[in-house]
Amino acid sequence: MGNGEQAEQRVIVALDVPDEQSAIALIDQLPQVSFWKVGLELFTSTGPKILEELKSRQKRIFLDLKFDDIPNTVAGACRSAARYGVDLLTIHATAGRDALKAATEAAQEGAAKAGVQPPKLIAITLLTSISARQLAFDLKIPLELPEYALEMALLAQECGLDGVVCSPQEVAQLRQTCENDFLLVCPGVRPTWADKGDQKRSLTPAQAIKAGADYLVIGRPITAAIEPELAWKRISEELTTVA
Numbered sequence: 001m002g003n004g005e006q007a008e009q010r011v012i013v014a015l016d017v018p019d020e021q022s023a024i025a026l027i028d029q030l031p032q033v034s035f036w037k038v039g040l041e042l043f044t045s046t047g048p049k050i051l052e053e054l055k056s057r058q059k060r061i062f063l064d065l066k067f068d069d070i071p072n073t074v075a076g077a078c079r080s081a082a083r084y085g086v087d088l089l090t091i092h093a094t095a096g097r098d099a100l101k102a103a104t105e106a107a108q109e110g111a112a113k114a115g116v117q118p119p120k121l122i123a124i125t126l127l128t129s130i131s132a133r134q135l136a137f138d139l140k141i142p143l144e145l146p147e148y149a150l151e152m153a154l155l156a157q158e159c160g161l162d163g164v165v166c167s168p169q170e171v172a173q174l175r176q177t178c179e180n181d182f183l184l185v186c187p188g189v190r191p192t193w194a195d196k197g198d199q200k201r202s203l204t205p206a207q208a209i210k211a212g213a214d215y216l217v218i219g220r221p222i223t224a225a226i227e228p229e230l231a232w233k234r235i236s237e238e239l240t241t242v243a
């Protein structure tokens with residue numbers, strides 16, 4: 001995974017829609033998209049059925065359920081999720097060292113038991129919707145935001161995870177510090193023509209790739225566009241300038 005791929009294969013489109021019918025309509029409307037993210041909204045609505053739909057179309061899957069619980073519980077969740085044969089799976093780094101280690105082992109066990117490839121387990125460093133001000137004043141974290149994101153990434157690396165989810169604004173620093181094969185997956189990506197919405201720490205697709213992201217996660221700029229195919233095409237064209 002990562003840098004060897006063509007630029008547009010490094011875009012994961014977030015399928016944040018309320019039901020299976022809307023999801024399938026988007027998947028069929030965007031046949032060029034090879035990697036889809038199923039998150040809390042859609043998975044809570046459809047359960048694993050949507051994963052089967054994506055697999056039947058030979059799509060890669062990022063199952064973004066952002067587990068955050070005690071070690072025994074996240075391990076159980078990762079063991080179960082790994083059986084679906086998804087490509088990427090998320091846990092919050094804030095679950096802590098014991099939970100991250102337990103999750104890593106459990107994901108391997110679940111996949112082995114089901115006879116599928118284990119998912120790459122990646123940790124959320126700090127949600128891209130959180131600003132430096134919110135980190136300090138609401139979450140009461142006494143570190144500068146880039147330092148906090150780096151500490152979370154290093155914790156994930158020490159615990160044997162495959163990578164992290166980070167904002168494009170921190171990806172260059174993480175790329176320099178983390179191992180070369182440590183995956184850096186960036187949501188919060190916004191072309192200049194798209195609304196930022198609730199994303200606080202964004203860069204454009206080209207800037208994020210140049211800064212060292214392996215994958216970009218892009219949802220609403222494509223899925224909520226009046227013409228999703230055109231939005232996808234504009235992003236793909238932007239990325240050919242940096243590939």
Ligand SMILES: O=c1ccn([C@@H]2O[C@H](COP(=O)(O)O)[C@@H](O)[C@H]2O)c(=O)[nH]1
Pocket residue numbers: 014016037039124126127128129165187188189197199217218219220221
């Ligand atoms: O820190 C994070 C972690 C995950 N996400 C998810 O990525 C997409 C982004 O969607 P947009 O519509 O492009 O904002 C969404 O599914 C989030 O749950 C994130 O944004 N930030």
